[in-house]
Amino acid sequence: MDILERSLKKAFIDHHIAGSHYDQKLIINQPSNKEFLLNTLQTEISTCSDFFFSVAFITQSGLDTIKTQLADLAQRNISGKLLTSTYLTFNNPEVFKSLLAIPNLEVRISQRNGFHAKGYLFTQANYYSFVIGSSNLTMNALKLNYEWNVRLTSYENGELIQEISDHLVGEWHNALPLTPAWIANYAQNYQPVIQRKQLVPAVAEDKRPYIVPNKMQQVALKNLAELRASGEQKGLVISATGTGKTYLAAFDVQQAKPKRMLFIVHREQILNKAKASFMQIMADEPAENFGILSGNQKDTEAKYLFATIQTIAKPAYQELFAKDCFDYILIDEVHKAGAQSYLNVLAYFTPKFLLGMTATPERTDNFNTFELFDYNIAYEIRLQEALEEDLLCPFHYFGVSDYEKDGRVISETTDLQYLANKERVNFLLDKINYYGCSHNTPKGLIFCSRKDEAQALARLFNECGIPSTYLTGEHSVAEREAQIANLENGDINYIFTVDVFNEGIDVPKINQIIMLRNTQSSIIFVQQLGRGLRKDNSKDFVTVIDFIGNYKNNYMIPMALSGDTSRSKDRLRKGTFDTNYISGLSAINFEAVAKKRIFKSIDANKLDSMQGLKQDYSDLKKRLNRVPYLTDFSQQASLDPLVIANKFDSYYTFLVKIGDNEGTITEKQNKFLYFLSRELLPGMRQHEIVLLSKLIESDHTLSKQDLATLFTDGHLIHDTATIDSVLATLSLTFYTGGLKKAYAGAALVQQQADQVELTAAFQSALQNNYFKKLVVDLLEASHNKSKQFSKTEPLTRYEYQRRDAKYRRRDALRLLNWPEQMVDQNIGGYVAKDGKFVIFVTLEKGTDFKGAQMAYEDELIDNATMHWFTKSPRTLESKDVKKLQDPEHWTFYLFAKKSDDEGAEFYYLGEVKPQLQTIKQLEKPVRDGKTRNVVAMDLQLAVPLEMEFYEYLRKKIVNKTAESEKAPRVGYKF
Structure with a gap:
């Protein structure tokens, strides 16, 4: 049956039929599952050779979501058309200007009354796809709104696609071309019927007579009150930039009612803004109760005193106040409190309550911010949560x-x-103008790597007619404030800077952040990003343009954006190709070449370096005020326990190496941990974890019937073959070769008649309480990781919700209840036994083929089909090929990885069926110049891959020359 026919039958007759990339699909935004119409549109654009959009309403934010995909198409000389309208004057002049800036997009304006179409059509390799429904090209429609859209596919001769194409041809020819003159005329007469939604700031504007706490502040205030009620004298608030920390502090002072308060900041320009915020909240207080203590002002008698650390740290000024003068002290940007000036102030004053506020408590200078506040975290909200709460x-x-x-x-x-x-400046300006900003008038910060670069680029921008300046640490506070005012007033468009604006500066009107520097740390990245995240009615969104060169630290970009500090290379790759993790109306997009540079950085860097692991360990230890264990890392969404456990023989070995082990264990006991770390910690099957935990907490023995009941009660697979496999794993009888030798003496269970019990050696080891603690911790961390894996199926397909589902060859065989491990070299590309045929594919093999004699050209044809080659020499009469021709008696499991750079683990793509009509015997050349027989075929996936994942696995970045030499595309006939 033809693939498209099969998809039509699946959609309208029998949903059990295997799917493909032709499948018809209902698309509904589901933010909780990170599923959006946006994903479908981005994928369709990325793979098309032509496109035509007919969309009534467009916003700048909606257009932004597809700009990188359109830019990648432009590199391949692919263009498209967009038909829109002025219906209800929804589309503002700025969005028409943004449309005109896209070089490979031809735009026309429909003259039809009541134009309200929402359709997206694409020419793909050998078919057409189109999305029709209720969604306009707006961010809300693409990500948040409850919208219905249907994706349909057709061959060129299909009647529906012919009707649509003919209709669009007519509409296109009757529409007006979008030109600068048309936009100027439209702007002159533009009077919107639908008023633009005003952004509600995370904190209120000065003109509001009454201010109430936002969601974050309400929870934090409650926690702070409870903290004081319990007798605690210190509290720490960790809150993303722009979420209203200063207002929170004012609300808390209002509820705590101190006799006198001291608010300490590190920069003088913050003082007046902080004082003004407090005066808004505490409007009943006389103005004279609020004062400043700085180099320029000395209001030492004020009830609510706002001081710079530089002034209050001087003994001469401290002596003006009694030690208990202030019963409430607040420290802004408290992660700086490790400096001696802060320590001197805190050593002098004895407040009844000390509040610290910061967006980034982590430090690299060994100062423990958490210890300073007695480990009392009153409230914590990071970037992702703040976006979800609509605070930014x-x-x-x-x-x-x-x-x-x-x-x-x-x-x-x-x-x-x-x-x-000038050449680079022209390049930068082309990109900056293309990606634009809210309302197309930039008020931007540009972060540079060097002072001379910032100065030179500011000069070159001015020469291009773009008013700009630069600021470094050498400029005075007055000069900085003056230039910030110039930016907000529109007198200049850009401030080039080196580090000066990383934190502590509040410029709400910033609508564009440009990064022209290497990402030195994820903390600094988020700080710089945060400069634009404060809400303001002058902007609908902030544009962040990150120019990605060949930087060693490019891997930090997905780390910073996703908040993933696991040091897992696989998670960072996923955070680059699949950016659904970002919440709300924000969006993350990478150009294809930029993705390639990030992947290169991830592959090249040693993310599990001892220095990095020690830093992550130290950060968590400071937060917990104790030695952290593997479970702590998983619960705190910090370092992936697998990374730190597998870098060494065990986590205990790591603790010994850094001198932080709280007990000692023997070498033999550590071998048990070595086995558990390598085989159970990944959490691929819960059975071993559940069984061991039960045996440890009980009397160390269970009957086989008890074992079946244990698995049944846990809703786990409990057939005899699975139980035997679990016991073979824990008794080590499954393992052969080098692993059998490496694990010798570390058997955990044994069978005696109908009883299953812990081995005597393991029972004896558990008498060491420290060893037992390490084992229980490891099992708990393993159980946490097992939540990524299915409980009802032996293997788990990779998908967005199961981002850790990967397997080594031996894992796949073990979970399919193979009685005994096979050495990887003996498996090679596949192995078959007892009706199970397991296939392993490396898609990008490299020029040396990793030692293979033949260049195997395995490839994903689409998201439901892989073109695959057997081992060589093979003919149609070979035993394994005969099995492939017998899908009635064999089940086929497909595993794949993009390249050997990803390590020894494979994604499980699901069950497949060889397409019998495609099985062919071929002759292919080998390295010695001769040829060998090999058999090729198409494997049909039972469940198609998610499109983002499919694109990641199959896509190879090619150079521009190669792209331009492709065959001419076939598109709509206009």
């Missing part, structure tokens, strides 16, 4: 490729003459 302005992040000439790309060592020249 949405941001549109674009990871774009940096300037390249003669094969050289910007890197850490690039000379100034290459960083700051």
